[in-house]
Amino acid sequence: MSYSMSDLLQLVVSEGASDLHIRVGTPPTIQVHGILHRVEGPTLQSEDTEELMRSITSEDHIQHVRERGGADFGFAFGEMARFRVSVFKEKGNFGIVLRQIPSKLLTMEQIGLPPSTKELLYKPRGLVLVTGPTGSGKTTTLASMINIINEERDEAHIITIEDPIEYEHQHRRSLVEQVEIGIDTPDFPTALRAALRQAPDVIVVGEMRDPETMQIAVAAGETGHLVFSSLHTTDVATTVARIADAFPLERQNTIRQELAMALAAVLTQTLMPKTSGGVTPAAELLMVGYGARQHVRKNALHHLHQEITITRKQGSFTLEESLTDLVQRGLVDRKDALSRAVHPEELERLLS
Numbered sequence: 001m002s003y004s005m006s007d008l009l010q011l012v013v014s015e016g017a018s019d020l021h022i023r024v025g026t027p028p029t030i031q032v033h034g035i036l037h038r039v040e041g042p043t044l045q046s047e048d049t050e051e052l053m054r055s056i057t058s059e060d061h062i063q064h065v066r067e068r069g070g071a072d073f074g075f076a077f078g079e080m081a082r083f084r085v086s087v088f089k090e091k092g093n094f095g096i097v098l099r100q101i102p103s104k105l106l107t108m109e110q111i112g113l114p115p116s117t118k119e120l121l122y123k124p125r126g127l128v129l130v131t132g133p134t135g136s137g138k139t140t141t142l143a144s145m146i147n148i149i150n151e152e153r154d155e156a157h158i159i160t161i162e163d164p165i166e167y168e169h170q171h172r173r174s175l176v177e178q179v180e181i182g183i184d185t186p187d188f189p190t191a192l193r194a195a196l197r198q199a200p201d202v203i204v205v206g207e208m209r210d211p212e213t214m215q216i217a218v219a220a221g222e223t224g225h226l227v228f229s230s231l232h233t234t235d236v237a238t239t240v241a242r243i244a245d246a247f248p249l250e251r252q253n254t255i256r257q258e259l260a261m262a263l264a265a266v267l268t269q270t271l272m273p274k275t276s277g278g279v280t281p282a283a284e285l286l287m288v289g290y291g292a293r294q295h296v297r298k299n300a301l302h303h304l305h306q307e308i309t310i311t312r313k314q315g316s317f318t319l320e321e322s323l324t325d326l327v328q329r330g331l332v333d334r335k336d337a338l339s340r341a342v343h344p345e346e347l348e349r350l351l352s
Contacts, residue, residue, distance in 0.1 A: 002041055003028060003048065005055045009077045011039065012100055020083075023095040024049055033278050046093045053087055053094045065089060074101075074164040074180075084166055101166045102140060105147040111137075112281040112322065116315035117267070121149050126264025126288075127221030131233045136270050137281055138230040139206075143167035145228060146204055150174045160204040161191040174202075181206075188213040196220060205229040211246045218243075218255070221262035235319075235342060236266045236286045236308070237301040244299070260296040263288045268319065270340060272332045280331055282340065284319035287311050305343070318343075324350040 008028050012020050015037075017030040024046050028039045044052075054062070056075055064071040070088040075098070077083060082101040087094065108118055120128055130138045130145075146169060149156055156174040163181035170176075177198075185191040188205060189212040195203055196216075208214045208229050221227040233239040243259060244252045266286045271279040286292060286308050295303045308316045320341055326332040334351065341347040 003039075003044075003052065005052050008039070008052075009081070009083070009098070012098070013077070013081050018100055020096075020098040020100075022049055022052055022097075023090065024093040034273070049094045049096065053096050056085065057087055061087065065094070072164055073182075074166055082166065082168070084164065105167065106140065106144045108144075108148070111141055111144060112269075112283055112326075113267075113285070114315070114317065117285060118148070119315060120265050120267075120287075121145055122153070123226055123264055125221060125224045125226055127218060127227045127229070127259075127262045128264050129229055129231055129239055129266045130269070131231045131235075131239050131266060132269045133234060134232060138269065139166055141267070141269060141281075142204060142206075142228055142230060143169075146176070146202070149202060150176055156201045157199065158202040158204070159195040159198065159200040160206070161185075161188060161195060162204075162206040163188070189216060192216045192220070196225070200225060202226045202228070207231070208243070214243055214246055215255070218258050218262045221264070222258060226264075227262075233268070234270075235268055235284065236304045239266050239268070240296055240301055240304070256296055256299060260293040263293070263296065270319075272323075272326060272340060273336055274331055275333055276331075280326065282319060282322045282326055282332070282337075283317075284308065284322060285316055287314040287316045289314060318346070320347040320350055323347055327351060 008020055012030055015030060015032055017032045019031040021029040024044055027041050027043055029036050061071040061073055065087050072086050075083045075085045081103060083098040084101060086097045130141050132138050146158060150169055150172045154173050158174055158176045160178045165178050165180045179185055179191050181187060192205060192213060203220060203225055205213060205217050208217055208231055217227050217229055231239055231242060233242050244256050247255050265288055267283060269281045269283040272282050274280050289311050291310060292304060292307045295307060308318050320343055323337040323341055327334050327337050338344050338347060
């Protein structure tokens, strides 16, 4: 075979690519700023992709792919980079996607969030949700938030529960424990219950995938822990609806009451193409106050967007305000901003 995984990963790092795609019927392909580039060389055959896969995948994970059709894990390429690896089967062949995890964690300003949002990291308790479509940088934002707490808060006990671990945190002013699903614990609910027995100040739940995890995370936010988690949703109303809808009808009202008490903030983000190339985040933030709690309780979720504008003094801001700022600073094209706005008429008004 003419490709080695080491050479391909070296190429990903040197080209600043976000992803490496390996599948039968095409040469290895790297993704740079959203554009796919095929590596020069022969088309991959079935035995090539299997050999490349085996060079970085444990027997346990290979077994997982055979039984369940896929496996995800973190992989360190020496000191140079870390990758999130997804191995899968298609048409009987192995395929791999490796996503490079940025090694540099960002400040709130670099994420594109105003300084007021740092207050979230010092709250004594509550549930903070980071939401957005796949590939919108939620994991990076969560890791950056934890990094700031780790570097600035004295003696906070932080437990992260991840599948897989992507960013590795060193102990700084705080103490950080990182628990990996499938290696340290069988699943999110088990890990979350165990974490609560260890008296943490801050808990990070990589993703709220099932009702049981949601239930425990909401309860933990309500009973004195600061809990961070992520969801694949695109605005505040959808986020609240997604959590309630995960439960049977007869329990939805109870969950809404609990969520109304626990929720501290919802941060939604999306990545925008920059005029100079690359991407930059646009975001929306609702700092949850009395009004938002009432709307969640009564399931009047259509009022939550208006609640963002009412709580501006507390640090809330709309996606349209974030996009306006990016356009006015020349970072994002007006046309791109309008295509991504949830309320384009509001963006038109702000831009004029």
